[in-house]
Every structure is written in C-alpha cells, then in structure tokens.
Amino acid sequence: MNKDYLQIYRRELFERCIPFWEKHSVDNEFGGYFTCLDRDGSLFSTDKYMWLQGRAVWMFARLHNEVSQDKGWLELARQGADFIRKHGRNAEGRVYFSLDRQGRPIHIQRKIFSEVFYVMAMTEMARATGNQDYLEEAREVFWQIYDYWQHPGKLGRPQLAGARRMSSLAEPMVFLCLLEELNRLDQDSRFDGIEKQMTAIALRHYHRDRGLVFEHVDPDGELIDTPQGRLQCPGHAIEMGWFLARLGRKNQDEELVGIATEIIDKSFDVGWDPDHGGLFYFLDTENRPPLQLEWNMKLWWPATEALYALLLAWSLTGEKRFLEKHDRMHDWAFERFSDPDHGEWLGYLDRRGEPTHQLKGGEWKGFFHLPRALLYSIQLLEQQERLD
C-alpha cells in the first residue's frame, strides 16, 4: 500500500467525522438530529429528514456495537431512536419523509426509503440494547416494505396505463442491505428466499456483455431505450457491487464474489471522469443528454462507496488493479472533500472538482456514507493487518 490508510481513515473517522456530528447535529432540546449544517457546523435549517434520522441512529448504534461502548454513542443513538419512534410514523404506520424540529410531520413520500432507514435504525438498536421492542418494530416495518414492493399501489401513487413496468436498482439493493442487518438478529426462514430473489433481480441490472449496470431495466432484465432505461449511476452501481461482494463472502459463493468485484471494477471505469477525475453522478449509456441537471457533478457519496468497494475487491481478489484505483480515488477525494478545519466532508463539487456548496449536511447528506465507508474500510484493514 502506498499510504498508511488505516491511520488516515482512523483519523478521518474518529477525529474529523464523528466529532462534527456529535457536536453539531444532536438536538438536545427536542431529540433527533439536525442535518442542515454549513461548513463550520452552523445550522441553516432545523427540519429533520427521516432518511437521515434513521441512518444516524444506525451509525451511532453501529459504532457502539462494533467500536466502543465508552464513547456515549449509544445515548446519541437512543435519543434519535426515541425521537423517530415518537414522531416518525403516521396512523397507518407509514414513515414520514420530513418533520419539523419538534417532530411535526411536513412531508411523506410515496416511496419506501424512509421505511428502509427506519428498519436499519431499529435493527441496530435491538443489537445494541437487546430490547426486543426494537426488533419487533424492525420486523413489522420490514414486512410492510416488502408488501409495498409487491403492491406499489398501496403507497398511494396512481398506477397509470402508460407507466412502464420496470425494476429499479434501488429496490433489490435496499432489501439486500436490510437482510444483511436483520440476518444478524433474526432467524426467519423466509429471509433466504428473499435474499435469493433480490440477488437475482439485482444481477439483472448488470449487463455483463456491455460491462454496465443499468438503474432501470424491465422486469425480465431487458434494456429499455428511454432516458430512464439508459441511465447509469456509477456510485450506485459500485455500492451494489460491495453489497453483493459481502453477500458472496458471507455465503462463500465464489461466483457471486467474482461478479460483484467485476461490477465494482467496470463501474469505476465507466464513472471515472478522464478529464477532471472523480466519479460522474449520472451518465446515459448512449451519450444522449441525461435529464438530470446535476449529472456531471462530483458528489461525496459515490467517492465514499468507491473507496470501500475497491478495498474490499482488492482484499477478496488480491488483484492489484483495485489498489491502484483505490489510490486514485483516495487522492482525488481526500484533496477535495476532506476538511481538516471543521471536519466531515463537503458534499458537492462541480465537474472540475471545485465546491458548489459549502454544506456538510442537508436534506440528503447526513451522518452515514462517509462514516460507514470509513468504518468498513478500517475494519477491513484491521482484519488484513491481523492476517499479515
């Protein structure tokens, strides 16, 4: 290795990332977490976004469970869990998208993702505390999500005649993510079947002959010649790669590990901007105009996904090209996103790699992608060190 990544990642996580969120994001008055935080941690909105509330509970509880019980992380997780259990769900059990500071609901999406991060929060809290209430709520909401996935009309979005039936990569991914979490705690005989089902669906998005992961394919995996059908999100594809690689490792499924590391490899190459470095946010496979205005921006989270995914692929295959790519991603990202003055990463750069926003958190950026990638990378490097 070119650098002492273990030392670098420990410093980034424990000295720059976690302290930022401990200091600036916890609402000691009403509970839950602020996430609209400017470069120096100052608040620019007090609204609370449920994706980010659930993710922060999970992250603090995960740190308690896997790093240290002495840092007060469980309390930081618990106050968030209390807040979302008290305010996060409506009378029908759906999870809101956003709340005001006091917890009054502002917006509810006709999507499953608020529920997904709620389940992650409850699962990790169950693991941290042994309290079965958390696990029961995690189970309840998990099956609710599965039901919505099977019957999307129940989310309230009209199912119109011209809308194309398609599989969205995010769907199998969130199930694989939740099953990794739930499988630690819960022996449910149905999980194996869902894991196989979702793995198969996820793999339909990877067209090996073209080396491309498509965000949307038709239910049989066939390509759709529309902007949605041609859409790629390299960061998302790389994230799917590491989900599948971990699953393959867990199940000792060498074929899956092979495909997963190939996905990481190819998606990194597709996403890397040869002119300015970094990963594009969106691309159109046929180089038609992406509909997303932000397609050529460089976001923090594809970079964090790539850092961990490339390390993981290297550790699973021993192939040096993954380390070379990891070095490239690391140098590019740490130089531009990292902020030794205030901690945490910037989130949004233009194509050239210059910041468009000074914020450290917002509606979509919270205490999740950076600390997760750093923690997973640290754990991998520590294991590697023990093996060496």
Added chain:
Amino acid sequence: MNKDYLQIYRRELFERCIPFWEKHSVDNEFGGYFTCLDRDGSLFSTDKYMWLQGRAVWMFARLHNEVSQDKGWLELARQGADFIRKHGRNAEGRVYFSLDRQGRPIHIQRKIFSEVFYVMAMTEMARATGNQDYLEEAREVFWQIYDYWQHPGKLGRPQLAGARRMSSLAEPMVFLCLLEELNRLDQDSRFDGIEKQMTAIALRHYHRDRGLVFEHVDPDGELIDTPQGRLQCPGHAIEMGWFLARLGRKNQDEELVGIATEIIDKSFDVGWDPDHGGLFYFLDTENRPPLQLEWNMKLWWPATEALYALLLAWSLTGEKRFLEKHDRMHDWAFERFSDPDHGEWLGYLDRRGEPTHQLKGGEWKGFFHLPRALLYSIQLLEQQERLD
C-alpha cells in the same frame, strides 16, 4: 441601441427557433409534440410532457394570431390541441403531467401547473378559431385551478401538521398570466377581483426595503427563515416583473409600472454573476447553502425572461440603464445559448457558461420561453419603431 435587435430577434425567431420545432417536434403519427430533442433535433425520448404540450399549442396559436395566418401554424397548434383534449385529462378532469407517445398517461402531479398550460392552450385556440368549445374548456379548467388554489388538499397531497403555510410566487404569477390571456376573450366580472387579489399577493413577495423578491413568504408576506423562505430565483422574479409591468401598462397604473420595473432592475442585479456573467438559477438571501444542486447553473429561460423584461422596462421608463443591462444579457446569452447550426437554444450551462447538456428540449424545455421572449421583444421593438 447598440445593435439592430429587431433584425437579430426576427432572424433568431423565424429562421432558427420556429423551424427547429416545426421540423423536429411534431408527431405526425400520434399527434402532439416531441420535446426530448438533442442538439441536432434527434429524438432521445418519445414521452410527452403536458406542460410543454400546452405551451406549444399556445405558442403556435399565438404566432397564427399575431404574426401570420399563412405559415401553417394553426394546423400545428390544432393537432397538439386535439392530442391533449383527447388524452390529457383524467376522469376527474385533472390534467396529467406526462403521457407516452400514444397518449397513455404516465404521471400526474399534485400541482396545478399542467392545468395552467392547458388553459393557455385552450384560450389561444379559442382566439384563433372562434370555436367556443375551446373557451368553455379554458373557463372550466381555470375555475378548477382557482378551486385547487383555495383548497390545495383536493390535489391529493396530505396537509400535514408541520408543513408551513406559505405563499409560493408561482401561484399569483400563473393567475396573472392566465387572466391576461382570458381577459382578451371573456368578460367575467369576477376576473377583476382575482386580478387585484393576485397582484397584491405577488407584491407581498417583493420586499422593497431589501430590493429582493422571495419565492416563498408566509401568507401575510412576512419572511420565513428557512432554505425555502430565503430562496430567490432571479429569473422567476424578473418574469414576475414583466407580468406586472404589462398589467400596469394595460391598467394605466403608473405606480405598478414603477414597482414592476424596479423589480426587474433589482432582480437582474441580484441574479447577475459578477465573476462569470449570466443569471444564477437560485440564491439564498443570507448566502447559506442552497439545497438545489443546480443553483449556480445558467439556464436559458432566466436569460430569455431578462431580455424581454429589460426591453420592456426601458420602453416604459425610457431609462438607459435598462438598455445597458439588456445589451449585457444579450451579448452573454447569444454567444453561449444560440446555435446557428441547428437552431433553437441550448438550455443548460455551468456557472462558467459552458454547456452541460447538448439538448434543445427535454422534460422542462420546449417551444415556449425563447419564442415567447423573442416574439414579445419583436412586437415591442416594432411598436417602438412606429413611435420613433
């Protein structure tokens, strides 16, 4: 004037803009208009967006009504009007957001804007043809919009306890826009009251002491210290300025003309990027991070709004500074957006003014902002020429 703008705008409209849409956007098989058109006019999606269908009907019909009856524009408008009347509304009369090529519905928004452009289309078709069916449908949908505005819950979006009551600038603007259209054809005694009501609401968004137009204020016009409350969209503010200036001119209301031209003046100054030129898409009044990823992009439509608004302000006030600003906007925009090779303008530039997208049309860009601004500017300059 520094340039022969009348000649330049006529060439841009009649030789470069209209021919692009005549040639590439009309679906001769199923009716309606394609709008997902790449730089050279080639199709990258066949989906049809109802905002843009209604706007294109209005634009072609307006050209027929005010420029020439000999160019086939009425037929181009009529085939679009037929398509949206056949496919554009659901059983309850709501207007869809998008349809597939054949007209099957894909998506419906819980917003009023598809309806707004539907009314514009029907009104201008009524004016072009004298057919009362169009006018009756325009009236029907207009009152439906007014009802939705008074009772937003009827659009199906849950009204949640934490959601702030606020006035959105787009609301009074669309009513003022529709009243300008309907007042030509329809003598409805209620329109005067709504015009006064919406003018008052629009003006609450302009805080004269600060020289700023706010996209969202509370129902009494007070400022809201949230990202939404601090949001400015200079192009939108400038568009409101010229709506109000035309209204003031029509009603011989000098005070309103004065405020409206002041809004144009100040909003242009606020929006202009001193480093790279062009108008920012969004800004936060307190320089906090805007939540919009695309805030610093330079879009075509704020430029087109500014071109016409500044000419109008100059013609109403005689003040030379408006011409100076118009020259500045003109030179910047024509150099970067205009495409003599293929016609029509590019839509999306990065902060530096370099294209991020090659498309000429998409989900949001169609046959509307550029031709409307050019036509209105030509009409103004022709009138000016007659006065000189």
